[in-house]
Amino acid sequence: MTMLRHARTGLLFGLVLLLSACGGSKVVSRIDPNEQVDLSGNWNDTDSRLVAEEMIADCLGSPWLRRFHQNESKSPTVITGSIRNKSMEHIAVGTFLRDIERAMVNSGEVQVVASAEERGEIRAEREDQRVNATPETLKQMGREVGADYMLLGEINQINDREDGKEVRYYQIDLELVDIETNVKTWLGQKKIKKFVGRSAYKP
Amino acid sequence: MAAPAPRAGLWDVLPLLLSILVLGTFGPGCASRAQDLSLVREALYRGDVESALTEFDKVGGKDTDLLHLLEQGYLLHVAGRWEESNEAWQRAEERAEDLYTRSITREAAALLTSDNALPYRGQPFELQMIQYYRALNYLELGSLDGALVEARKANYLADQVYAKEEEEDDEDGKLGPTQHPNAFLDYFTGLLYARAGEWNDAVVSFRNSYAGYGEANVRYGVGVPATLTRDLYRALLRTGQSSEAARIAEAHPEAVSGASESAGKTKRIVVFFESGFVPHRESVDITLPIFDDKGNSSAWLYVDRYGPEIYSYSSSAELDHVLRFAFPRLETVPSPVAHCELDVPARGALSATPVLDLGAIAEDDFGQRLPRILLKTVARALVKETQRKAAKKENEVLGWVINAINVATEQADTRSWIFLPGRIDVIDVEVPAGVDTVKGRFVDKFGQTVDEWTLDLSGSTSDMEILSLRTFH
Numbered sequence: 001m002t003m004l005r006h007a008r009t010g011l012l013f014g015l016v017l018l019l020s021a022c023g024g025s026k027v028v029s030r031i032d033p034n035e036q037v038d039l040s041g042n043w044n045d046t047d048s049r050l051v052a053e054e055m056i057a058d059c060l061g062s063p064w065l066r067r068f069h070q071n072e073s074k075s076p077t078v079i080t081g082s083i084r085n086k087s088m089e090h091i092a093v094g095t096f097l098r099d100i101e102r103a104m105v106n107s108g109e110v111q112v113v114a115s116a117e118e119r120g121e122i123r124a125e126r127e128d129q130r131v132n133a134t135p136e137t138l139k140q141m142g143r144e145v146g147a148d149y150m151l152l153g154e155i156n157q158i159n160d161r162e163d164g165k166e167v168r169y170y171q172i173d174l175e176l177v178d179i180e181t182n183v184k185t186w187l188g189q190k191k192i193k194k195f196v197g198r199s200a201y202k203p
Numbered sequence: 204m205a206a207p208a209p210r211a212g213l214w215d216v217l218p219l220l221l222s223i224l225v226l227g228t229f230g231p232g233c234a235s236r237a238q239d240l241s242l243v244r245e246a247l248y249r250g251d252v253e254s255a256l257t258e259f260d261k262v263g264g265k266d267t268d269l270l271h272l273l274e275q276g277y278l279l280h281v282a283g284r285w286e287e288s289n290e291a292w293q294r295a296e297e298r299a300e301d302l303y304t305r306s307i308t309r310e311a312a313a314l315l316t317s318d319n320a321l322p323y324r325g326q327p328f329e330l331q332m333i334q335y336y337r338a339l340n341y342l343e344l345g346s347l348d349g350a351l352v353e354a355r356k357a358n359y360l361a362d363q364v365y366a367k368e369e370e371e372d373d374e375d376g377k378l379g380p381t382q383h384p385n386a387f388l389d390y391f392t393g394l395l396y397a398r399a400g401e402w403n404d405a406v407v408s409f410r411n412s413y414a415g416y417g418e419a420n421v422r423y424g425v426g427v428p429a430t431l432t433r434d435l436y437r438a439l440l441r442t443g444q445s446s447e448a449a450r451i452a453e454a455h456p457e458a459v460s461g462a463s464e465s466a467g468k469t470k471r472i473v474v475f476f477e478s479g480f481v482p483h484r485e486s487v488d489i490t491l492p493i494f495d496d497k498g499n500s501s502a503w504l505y506v507d508r509y510g511p512e513i514y515s516y517s518s519s520a521e522l523d524h525v526l527r528f529a530f531p532r533l534e535t536v537p538s539p540v541a542h543c544e545l546d547v548p549a550r551g552a553l554s555a556t557p558v559l560d561l562g563a564i565a566e567d568d569f570g571q572r573l574p575r576i577l578l579k580t581v582a583r584a585l586v587k588e589t590q591r592k593a594a595k596k597e598n599e600v601l602g603w604v605i606n607a608i609n610v611a612t613e614q615a616d617t618r619s620w621i622f623l624p625g626r627i628d629v630i631d632v633e634v635p636a637g638v639d640t641v642k643g644r645f646v647d648k649f650g651q652t653v654d655e656w657t658l659d660l661s662g663s664t665s666d667m668e669i670l671s672l673r674t675f676h
Contacts (some may be wrong), residue, residue: 040297040300084348085348085352086351086355087352087355087361088352089352090293090349090352090357091604137500157355159359161363164303164304197305198303199304199307200304200305201304201306201307202304202305202306202307203306203307203308
């Protein structure tokens with residue numbers, strides 16, 4: 001009987017050793033891209049999408065657009081400028097910019113032109129067409145649409161941490177600047193506050 | 204005439220044979236982390252980084268192992284594979300976050316086996332150095348914004364360390380732990396902010412660094428670097444804080460003379476010289492055969508009785524069990540590098556200033572941890588001995604099996620990030636326009652060049668470059 005008890009002790013010992021040496025197995029499953037999943041508390045795809053949608057909705061609901069329509073017979077043209085990441089995380093600003101452009105274009109209220117970086121590639125293509133494309137399909141030079149406004153922004157972050165508790169505060173500031181006059185026509189701000197709790201121990 | 208010693212039967216010597224077998228199999232064969240990576244280090248000594256990476260891959264490791272990720276990130280950094288290096292360190296940071304929560308199961312396993320059963324959490328100073336290297340990677344990739352993200356992270360971590368110090372000062376009424384590279388990291392991040400033109404942030408970082416070098420780092424023999432006082436003075440003027448700038452100028456007149464900025468005519472280069480290695484952990488193994496000498500079984504008596512021939516005992520003193528203790532000690536790796544120079548055309552050889560003694564910080568950190576490590580070693584020995592005794596009481600063979608397992612599992616935790624430099628020096632100099640190359644030299648105490656690098660500045664578009672050089676000698 002006692003022999004059996006000690007055999008159990010030995011087995012338990014071995015099991016503990018084994019457990020301490022083994023890692024977990026990997027599980028992969030597909031989920032809806034719109035599903036909200038927060039793992040680390042860092043800025044993620046949900047933040048990017050929600051902030052872009054909410055801020056652009058705010059932007060397009062502001063008086064500047066109504067005034068523009070009163071004075072002009074066309075939709076305003078917007079170009080996205082730089083959005084500076086001044087946070088403590090390596091935020092994929094490109095993804096955020098695409099979310100903003102998508103929200104603006106899908107609204108039908110404004111038109112968006114290619115950014116400075118994208119323009120270079122498109123101009124190179126037009127240059128190439130001059131040599132290689134048929135005359136009827138050749139696209140003309142000098143017919144680009146000039147933007148009326150430039151969207152600029154900044155992402156700031158403040159963290160506060162004590163033991164296992166952490167509050168992460170993100171402030172996203174966007175501004176729409178009239179390219180001709182430098183007048184800031186719209187200022188938008190979105191704040192995100194997250195609480196990240198970590199327990200000191202787990203089983 | 205002495206009576207012949209009685210012959211021991213197979214059963215008498217079996218436990219000893221078993222112990223020897225177990226020790227031979229598991230004991231001395233368990234190399235320290237530094238020994239595991241000796242071929243990697245040899246390749247680095249030869250300057251063959253690609254071979255070092257190959258050898259490192261042969262050693263292997265998991266992505267869940269923080270230490271593996273730290274070392275992998277570092278080797279990729281010195282190989283110039285900046286993006287891959289950043290990816291490894293990103294995973295390391297995420298892993299370090301995950302490890303905040305301790306597993307009770309693993310803690311219990313560690314008490315029954317060794318601290319190696321616990322995942323490596325990294326020493327705080329090791330984790331802080333990630334931001335320095337990642338920022339350098341981003342600079343090499345041409346992403347100042349990326350480097351600034353690392354700067355903000357470094358400041359945030361430093362703030363947490365400072366807050367912890369203050370908390371401990373309040374509780375104990377004494378100075379808290381100072382084994383951190385905060386002053387250096389504040390200086391480094393100040394440079395990054397200055398390069399980005401973010402002068403308010405630069406002032407805060409330089410000011411914190413100035414205070415840090417003035418207080419905590421005195422014990423490491425690294426005073427306030429002259430280049431820092433100049434940077435602080437310059438940043439204070441830029442932000443219109445003239446009264447504080449005047450105080451700095453009064454305390455450090457040399458800061459004022461070197462602070463004039465000659466835009467356009469020169470390019471400012473800041474070069475960090477990294478040399479040596481931080482001390483690493485090696486194992487101290489103590490194996491004690493404990494004899495049952497029929498009533499006088501106090502462990503210490505066998506030394507008196509059998510002297511240097513403790514293994515030539517007769518059957519009157521049978522081996523009762525084997526005790527093994529293992530704990531880490533710190534092994535210093537001497538570096539031949541005495542100082543560093545930058546050879547700038549028309550300016551000659553300029554000497555670098557020490558800004559970080561990471562070796563001293565590692566020693567200080569280990570010194571503060573050692574009492575706890577030893578206490579855990581003793582506690583573990585007690586738990587193991589209780590297990591063995593209980594087993595032996597019921598069954599002799601099981602007692603020996605448990606003893607053998609106890610001995611085999613007793614290993615020192617020798618894990619640490621061994622590739623970190625022992626020391627970092629800096630040169631901050633204005634290079635005349637048109638100078639495309641400068642030479643960085645690591646020099647020994649006899650003035651002989653230990654290692655030499657040529658820095659190509661021809662592709663540089665910024666008016667301020669922050670670079671680093673590493674010698675593995």
